Amino acid sequence: MSTPIETDICVIGGGSAGLSVAAGAVQMGARVVLIEKSRMGGDCLNTGCVPSKALLAAAHHAHALSRSAEFGIHTSPPTVNFAGVMAHVRDVIAEIAPHDSVERFERLGCTVITDHARFTGKNELVAGGQTVRARRFVIATGSRAAIPPIPGLGDVNYLTNETLFENTTCPDHLIIIGGGPIGIEMAQAHRRLGARVTVIEQGSILPKDDPDLVAVARHALEDDGISLYENAMAKRVEPHGPGCRITMTHKGAELTIDGSHLLVATGRSPNIADMGLDLAGVECAKGAITFDARLRTSNKKIFAIGDVTGGLQFTHMAAYDAGIVIRNALFRLPAKINYSAVPWVTFIDPEIAQVGLTENAARARHGNDIRVVTWDYAENDRARAERQTCGLIKVVTTASGRILGAGIAGHQAGELIGLWSLAISRKMKIGAVAGHIAPYPTLGEISKRVAGAWYTPSLFGKKTRKIVRLLLRLG
Numbered sequence: 001m002s003t004p005i006e007t008d009i010c011v012i013g014g015g016s017a018g019l020s021v022a023a024g025a026v027q028m029g030a031r032v033v034l035i036e037k038s039r040m041g042g043d044c045l046n047t048g049c050v051p052s053k054a055l056l057a058a059a060h061h062a063h064a065l066s067r068s069a070e071f072g073i074h075t076s077p078p079t080v081n082f083a084g085v086m087a088h089v090r091d092v093i094a095e096i097a098p099h100d101s102v103e104r105f106e107r108l109g110c111t112v113i114t115d116h117a118r119f120t121g122k123n124e125l126v127a128g129g130q131t132v133r134a135r136r137f138v139i140a141t142g143s144r145a146a147i148p149p150i151p152g153l154g155d156v157n158y159l160t161n162e163t164l165f166e167n168t169t170c171p172d173h174l175i176i177i178g179g180g181p182i183g184i185e186m187a188q189a190h191r192r193l194g195a196r197v198t199v200i201e202q203g204s205i206l207p208k209d210d211p212d213l214v215a216v217a218r219h220a221l222e223d224d225g226i227s228l229y230e231n232a233m234a235k236r237v238e239p240h241g242p243g244c245r246i247t248m249t250h251k252g253a254e255l256t257i258d259g260s261h262l263l264v265a266t267g268r269s270p271n272i273a274d275m276g277l278d279l280a281g282v283e284c285a286k287g288a289i290t291f292d293a294r295l296r297t298s299n300k301k302i303f304a305i306g307d308v309t310g311g312l313q314f315t316h317m318a319a320y321d322a323g324i325v326i327r328n329a330l331f332r333l334p335a336k337i338n339y340s341a342v343p344w345v346t347f348i349d350p351e352i353a354q355v356g357l358t359e360n361a362a363r364a365r366h367g368n369d370i371r372v373v374t375w376d377y378a379e380n381d382r383a384r385a386e387r388q389t390c391g392l393i394k395v396v397t398t399a400s401g402r403i404l405g406a407g408i409a410g411h412q413a414g415e416l417i418g419l420w421s422l423a424i425s426r427k428m429k430i431g432a433v434a435g436h437i438a439p440y441p442t443l444g445e446i447s448k449r450v451a452g453a454w455y456t457p458s459l460f461g462k463k464t465r466k467i468v469r470l471l472l473r474l475g
């Protein structure tokens with residue numbers, strides 16, 4: 001083995017989390033070793049956000065064409081070339097890939113090793129035949145699809161996010177187990193590209209979102225022709241012709257469904273196997289690395305960030321975590337995580353976006369001492385012009401008006417949620433949103449109107465009328 005590499009920061013994993021730390025640290029003057037065993041860019045670029053959003057973009061495009069008559073534009077029904085759609089997906093990945101490439105990170109000054117990293121001690125690991133010793137390590141090894149223990153699942157060729165985007169023929173009937181963001185996004189994408197789609201979900205679809213927003217999603221998905229089985233338990237899977245047969249229980253009855261393809265999207269497992277974590281003194285609990293508010297593991301010189309922590313698994317959270325690590329590891333600042341204003345968006349049509357507390361979470365934390373206001377997309381002129389009137393915004397505040405959470409189900413919800421993220425992170429009151437000027441006609445007016453609705457009972461109440469009458473009498 002060659003001479004050990006001595007470095008300031010050694011990052012394990014070249015996904016969103018690892019790349020953010022490596023790029024930031026090396027450009028701030030630290031010596032950085034970056035280790036990636038597979039494809040640079042990790043899940044987000046190769047098997048997650050990017051391919052799924054590119055696939056959804058194609059699906060939404062096909063759907064928009066099929067609705068063009070509503071705008072007085074008549075076309076023949078669109079035909080989908082599924083292989084062509086997947087070529088578009090690959091193109092988008094290829095366009096972004098140079099940004100995450102080994103070459104770019106080497107140009108930035110990182111030493112990149114392409115191999116599996118394994119700790120051999122508390123401050124050293126081995127990868128690519130090299131020993132690496134570092135002042136600080138960052139474990140950013142991500143997650144992979146968790147496979148549920150459904151009898152017979154191992155006997156069929158099921159897909160996960162790792163293999164789904166390699167499929168170039170449109171499934172005749174795609175069955176999806178799991179109605180979380182992956183299951184629901186891929187259900188709508190495939191349905192709108194021509195597949196029959198069935199979703200089997202053990203609870204409610206999108207269980208982390210507000211039920212009022214989920215109701216909008218459910219309606220849209222059913223309207224697309226997706227068969228949703230909620231509160232359904234997959235009991236057994238078996239091969240059936242070139243596809244599979246699934247037996248499930250639903251509403252007390254046993255049902256059998258045959259599909260050409262099966263996607264398993266039932267959550268994620270952190271990648272912590274075969275990493276020598278015990279030798280490094282890094283403790284795990286319930287299959288995930290334990291960490292403190294500064295993202296330090298039980299070995300204070302080793303941080304864990306991104307999906308591997310088993311927390312909020314989003315690319316923007318990986319980047320946020322990276323910022324906390326850089327402040328701690330490079331600047332020795334005791335920066336701590338604060339996840340109170342984390343937005344997330346499910347990119348179906350209409351989009352479902354949430355930041356801060358849902359109504360249920362707010363009631364659990366603050367009791368009934370909260371206020372909830374809603375506003376409908378149907379009241380918005382821009383939504384009317386775009387024929388996108390399905391949806392609502394829902395905002396939860398304290399009794400004094402501090403914004404606790406906001407949820408939006410509707411066109412471009414993901415773009416609209418940013419204002420509420422800022423408002424919550426800056427601890428703003430609802431009056432700040434009510435008082436800003438929103439250009440007309442924009443969907444952004446929905447935010448102003450819902451904030452205005454908070455004041456409606458007092459503004460148009462008896463007391464105000466009395467004061468106005470009195471002032472008018474004064475001349």
Ligand SMILES: Cc1cc2nc3c(=O)[nH]c(=O)nc-3n(C[C@H](O)[C@H](O)[C@H](O)COP(=O)(O)OP(=O)(O)OC[C@H]3O[C@@H](n4cnc5c(N)ncnc54)[C@H](O)[C@@H]3O)c2cc1C
Binds near residue numbers: 017053115317
């Ligand atoms: C289908 C899908 C759609 C998604 N859509 C969105 C979205 O729209 N928006 C959003 O915010 N999030 C989305 N996500 C989640 C997002 O992709 C993840 O939260 C994000 O990629 C996590 O980044 P990470 O760096 O923690 O992990 P990863 O991207 O998984 O990167 C970890 C890297 O570590 C490497 N590695 C693992 N073990 C080792 C080892 N021992 N040695 C060396 N290398 C190792 C892996 O090969 C991998 O490249 C989606 C996920 C999926 C699956």
Ligand SMILES: NC(=O)c1ccc[n+]([C@@H]2O[C@H](COP(=O)([O-])OP(=O)(O)OC[C@H]3O[C@@H](n4cnc5c(N)ncnc54)[C@H](O)[C@@H]3O)[C@@H](O)[C@H]2O)c1
Binds near residue numbers: 183268
């Ligand atoms: N737009 C986005 O930001 C986006 C998109 C996709 C994924 N993601 C990220 O990736 C993570 C993983 O997504 P996911 O959808 O796989 O996981 P998830 O944990 O969010 O949802 C999994 C769903 O599968 C269900 N489930 C679990 N076991 C089941 C079983 N045996 N039978 C039926 N249903 C079962 C769960 O009840 C849950 O609703 C998400 O939590 C999210 O953080 C984000």
